[in-house]
Amino acid sequence: MVTLVDIREAESRIRGKIIRTPLVYSPTFSSMSGAEVYLKLESMQKAGSFKVRGATNRILSSRDAIGPAGVIAASAGNHAQGVAVAAGLAGVPAAIVMPEWTSLSKQEASRGYGARVILAGTSLEESIVRAKELAGTEGMMFIHPYDDPAVVAGQGTIGLEILADLPDVDRVLVPVGGGGLIAGIALAVRGLRRSARVTGVQASACPSAIASRERGGPVAVDAESTIADGIRVKRTGDLTFPLIRDLVDQVVAVEEQAILDAVLLLLERKKVLAEGAGAVPLAALLSGAVAVTPGEKVVLVISGGNVDTFLLERILKRGLFDSGRIARIAVLIKEDSRSLPALLEVVSREGGVIGAVDQDRDDPGVPLDRMRVRIEVETRGPDHRDRILSALQRAGYRPL
Structure with a gap:
């Protein structure tokens, strides 16, 4: 205990x-x-x-028991990097077994801290099994991510x-x-x-x-x-x-x-x-x-x-969409040179910041004299978004 x-x-x-x-x-x-x-x-x-704290304590408290092969751990993220950093501090080699689906960025982060990365297993549980096997066959100390007193x-x-x-x-x-x-x-x-x-x-x-x-x-x-x-x-x-x-x-x-x-x-x-x-x-x-x-x-x-x-x-x-800070609005407008600027003017007048505009003329459901415009608008929140939608409706637009 x-x-x-x-x-x-x-x-x-x-x-x-x-x-x-x-x-x-x-x-x-x-x-x-x-x-x-x-x-x-x-x-x-x-x-x-926080993972580097436990890994450092485990390695330093067991330094005399760690052989030339070093330490090994299994992780898809933070524990891997924590062990890699702790091993580097103690001057011992480190190997990390990661599930095959681990993101490239996490693999490279562990390598960047000096660890040897081994991809094995379709789940973290399978990676832990493989790490324990390698610990036995290669003479490495296995560092558990949480079930270890140190x-x-x-x-x-x-x-x-x-x-x-x-x-x-x-x-x-x-x-x-x-x-x-x-x-x-x-x-x-x-x-x-x-x-x-x-x-x-x-x-x-x-x-x-x-x-x-x-x-x-x-x-x-x-x-x-x-x-x-x-x-x-x-x-x-x-x-x-x-x-x-x-x-x-x-x-x-x-x-x-x-x-x-x-x-x-x-x-x-x-x-x-x-x-x-x-x-x-x-x-x-x-x-x-x-x-x-x-x-x-x-x-x-x-x-x-x-x-x-x-x-x-x-x-x-x-998060921005769910909080109403970004709104995506689609409307049908006439296919002429004045319609799009007029639409954007309504949004701008209400203080919306237009982030993207996409025009679709080829959809079979769009009349030949119309085009569908999708705009992405940055707002201050749900109330501001609703004011922009109301202004568009007053101007004769029907957001889809």
Whole structure:
């Protein structure tokens, strides 16, 4: 079992090897929630997530037992990069087994940190099996992403930093996948401030910790697709579950739309790039999944900021559409030189910013003397969008 002493030893061991990330007060999210909200920005950690803490503690605490072949891990993302960075700090080789579908950007990121990347398996579970096989045949030390005492202790150093910066914290909201992060943080926070509450947050697409708490032990759940792929873990860890059961006050789930909104809000309001898993604490706070009292001091652990560039583009676009900040409007207009400028003038007069214009004359459903025009308009929100639509209708247009 991991103890507070282990976490303190981990803090001493990894000091100077990792970044002591900032705890930042957010006036915006405080106003929106009624609580006093702080962000623990592990998105600013080395390799872009908290994972480097646990990996560094595991490697440094076992340095004498690591052979010339080095260490091996299985991951589709943050754990891979965390292990690669930690191995580089310790001067040992690292190999990462990744599922065959892992994005090219994540593969290249791991290689960029010095790791040897091995593609094997159609799921993370299959990749873990392969990594363990290679650990045995090639003499490498296997580093589990969460079910490892040294890894849990390393993640728990986040809790020590939170209490050092905010000794009277009332509640800490933490993403939950396999449970290593929340187990370590809960040990530190509850060990030093018993009255503080620790709340776990999962994606509704994969509520493994919630199911495990209901059943009284780790159980596997079906996992759907989610943008919070960093916490898409089908089964809570055997080591981490008792700590979650005994030290975590509640675990809640948030829907995809709330996660999307949180990613967008963090970027727009705080200029913080968070991956889906890192944004779930804010999603829980603002969606009402967690009830807070006015003035309560709440820390949101923004666990990582590694977002694939192309996925980020889609997330932002979807978020802007869903929030009414971008509208797509299609109308039929006459096929002459004045019709399109007149249409765009109505939108411009109402303050809409035209981002794209597409004209379609070839659709068989469009009359020969007409053309279909699709315009993409940036707005200030749903009310502004509706005013633009009303202005178009008053001008005689019939948005499709």
